[in-house]
Amino acid sequence: MTSHILIIGAGFAGVWSALSAARLLDQAQRGDVRISVLAPQPQLRIRPRFYEADAHTLQAPLAALFEVVGVNFIRGHAEHIDSQARQVGYVDDNGQHQQITYDRLVLAAGSQVARPAVPGLAEHSFDVDQMESAVRLEQHLASLADLPASPARNTVVVCGGGFTGIETATEMPARLRAILGEGQARVVLVDRGSSVGAALGAGITPSIIAASEQAGVQWLTGASVVAVDAGGVTLDNGDYIASKTVIWTVGVKASPLTAQVAGERDGLGRLRVDDHLKVVGQAHIYATGDVAWAAVDELGNHALMTCQHAIPMGRHSGNNAMADLLGLEPVVYRQPKYVTCLDLGEWGATFSEGWERELKLQGLEGKAMKQQINTVWIYPPAADRAQALAAADPLIAIV
Numbered sequence: 001m002t003s004h005i006l007i008i009g010a011g012f013a014g015v016w017s018a019l020s021a022a023r024l025l026d027q028a029q030r031g032d033v034r035i036s037v038l039a040p041q042p043q044l045r046i047r048p049r050f051y052e053a054d055a056h057t058l059q060a061p062l063a064a065l066f067e068v069v070g071v072n073f074i075r076g077h078a079e080h081i082d083s084q085a086r087q088v089g090y091v092d093d094n095g096q097h098q099q100i101t102y103d104r105l106v107l108a109a110g111s112q113v114a115r116p117a118v119p120g121l122a123e124h125s126f127d128v129d130q131m132e133s134a135v136r137l138e139q140h141l142a143s144l145a146d147l148p149a150s151p152a153r154n155t156v157v158v159c160g161g162g163f164t165g166i167e168t169a170t171e172m173p174a175r176l177r178a179i180l181g182e183g184q185a186r187v188v189l190v191d192r193g194s195s196v197g198a199a200l201g202a203g204i205t206p207s208i209i210a211a212s213e214q215a216g217v218q219w220l221t222g223a224s225v226v227a228v229d230a231g232g233v234t235l236d237n238g239d240y241i242a243s244k245t246v247i248w249t250v251g252v253k254a255s256p257l258t259a260q261v262a263g264e265r266d267g268l269g270r271l272r273v274d275d276h277l278k279v280v281g282q283a284h285i286y287a288t289g290d291v292a293w294a295a296v297d298e299l300g301n302h303a304l305m306t307c308q309h310a311i312p313m314g315r316h317s318g319n320n321a322m323a324d325l326l327g328l329e330p331v332v333y334r335q336p337k338y339v340t341c342l343d344l345g346e347w348g349a350t351f352s353e354g355w356e357r358e359l360k361l362q363g364l365e366g367k368a369m370k371q372q373i374n375t376v377w378i379y380p381p382a383a384d385r386a387q388a389l390a391a392a393d394p395l396i397a398i399v
Contacts, residue, residue, distance in 0.1 A: 003033045003325050006088060006102035007318070008078045008257065010039035010062060011047070012307040013289025014108035015380055016314025019392035021106075021322040022069040026389055028326050035322075036072040037062075038090055038100070044380055045131050048307055051168040051343075053175055055134035064383035074100070078109065081260040083285060104284055104321040107271070108314065109255035111290035111305050113248065120228035125159070125246040128168055140245065145179050152242040154184050157233050159225045160250035161191025162199045163342065166208060168247055170345030173215045187217045188241060190233070192224045201357040204342060204350045207366075211344035252305055254291045261285055266293045268305070276330040277317040288317035297336040301355055307378050309335060315394040331394045341370045 007017050014037060021035050046058040066073050076098065080089035088105070092098050113129035115121055126137040147153045156176065158169040169189040176185035189212075193199055196219045197208035212219060220235070225246075227234040232242040254269035263279045264272040270293035272280045277292060279285045288294075289310035294303045303309035312335050320330040340352045349366035352359050361369055381388045 001032070003103040004101065005033060005035045005104045005106065005318075005321050005325065006100060007035070007037045007106040007108055008039070008088065009108035009110055009255075009289070010037055010042065010044060010073075011108060011110045011289060012044070012310035012378070013110075013292075013314040013317065014039065014106070015044050015062065015065075016311050016392060017106045017108055017286075017288055017318030017321070018066065018071045019069060019381075019388055020315045020318030020394060022071055022318075023389040023392040024319050024322040024326070024328070025070075028328070030326060033322065033325055034072060035070065036074055036100070037066065038074045038076055038078055038088065040077055041075065042066065042073050046374070046378065047130070048378065049374055050128040050131065050134040051164065051171050053138065053178075055128075055131055055138055059131065060379050062380065065380055065388060068383045068385045069388050078257060081105070081107075081257060081285075083261060083282060086284060102284070104286065104325055106317050106321050107255075107257065107261065107279075107285060107287045107291050108289050108317070109257045109291055111252045111254050111268075114251035114253045115248065116250075118225060118228060121225075121248060124228045124230055125248045127248050128164065129252075137245075137247065141175060141179055144176075144244065147244070149184065150242075151186075152231055152244045154180065155186045155188060155232075155241065155243040156245040156247065157225075157241055157243045158187065158189045158247045158249060159233070160248065161189055161193055161197065161219070161221070162249065162251075165189060165191065165249035166197065166200070167343045168249060169217045170211050170215050170347065171343065172345075173217065174346055185216075187215070188220060188243075189217055190220045190223050190225055190235065190241075192222065194222055196221060200340070200342065203357045203359045204340070204352055204362075207344060207347075207350045207359070207362045208342075211347035214347045215345050252290070258287070258291050261287075264293075266302075268293075275332045275334075276320045277313060277333055278320070278324075286317045286321050288313045292317075294333060296338070297334060299336075301338070303335070308339065311378070312394070312396075312398055315392055315396070318392070319394045333394075335398060337398055341366070341373055343367075343370050343374075
């Protein structure tokens with residue numbers, strides 16, 4: 001009788017879960033387990049790059065890769081998880097409601113930008129969270145050239161001084177110059193932190209300051225946006241900034257599908273998992289990537305919502321779901337090494353190591369590292385069976 005591993009999501013964790021499950025099945029020389037990936041499209045969208053221009057090109061096709069390793073792709077949107085019946089309800093590509101059963105489920109449904117109840121935020125802001133929203137922003141930026149010059153047209157407000165906010169803000173001046181010409185653009189980054197780059201630590205703060213000054217990015221620290229309208233934003237101190245372009249980057253939350261699985265969650269909605277990435281309290285469900293609240297070491301650190309953690313987590317979750325079905329020993333997920341590579345526009349980038357973010361590279365050297373990560377390392381392997389399966393080994397050293 002054939003068993004079935006169903007993976008929800010074709011992001012970094014989902015893709016590597018599928019490859020790792022296929023790898024262990026191949027090693028066991030078994031043909032009695034099906035592997036399926038359920039996702040809206042057969043492509044890995046390179047979400048960490050959506051702050052860049054040409055967002056519609058930032059994806060890698062998956063159909064040939066999945067075919068060569070024997071993974072079945074199901075095009076659809078997952079809507080409902082029934083852990084008792086081991087069923088997932090989804091809407092297929094034709095808009096029809098379907099049901100699919102599983103023996104092991106790997107939830108790799110990712111995360112989404114958190115949008116609090118700020119008046120006007122939903123109606124009047126943009127984000128770079130998903131490809132569609134990044135493309136919408138890009139189209140909007142291009143349309144600014146058709147408007148008469150004004151402070152509102154020329155001003156972009158980036159809300160949030162975390163990783164995404166900084167990368168978006170420092171990239172924006174060059175993007176705006178290409179559209180509006182020299183000397184037109186103003187980029188304002190609003191952050192509730194007490195100082196520039198407060199969320200990312202002291203080690204890389206000087207680089208963030210230098211890059212912001214070179215690009216002309218103005219930081220408003222200790223401030224929050226409390227309302228957005230068609231003409232700009234209102235801050236918590238009552239100040240108003242005229243802007244036609246407000247970009248929200250404040251916080252993320254796990255996929256709402258996590259709410260349909262019984263288990264403990266953290267403040268971001270992620271499901272607590274054990275050392276093998278199985279959801280605590282669930283016998284047949286694994287969580288991985290942005291939906292998993294997983295320990296990375298013995299010091300109390302947990303995985304972040306980044307591809308740096310999602311890729312190795314995928315290698316472990318797919319392997320362990322398959323091991324569970326085959327009666328093999330699972331592999332413990334641990335990822336003690338942590339690095340940060342922050343893009344800072346034309347100034348360059350920073351590369352740091354450790355949870356304290358000790359600076360190792362900056363400027364153009366950091367930029368070269370960032371480009372290597374963003375254009376090579378995080379992309380899936382070629383559609384070559386041996387190469388793809390070898391790359392999915394959960395015991396690959398992370399350097």
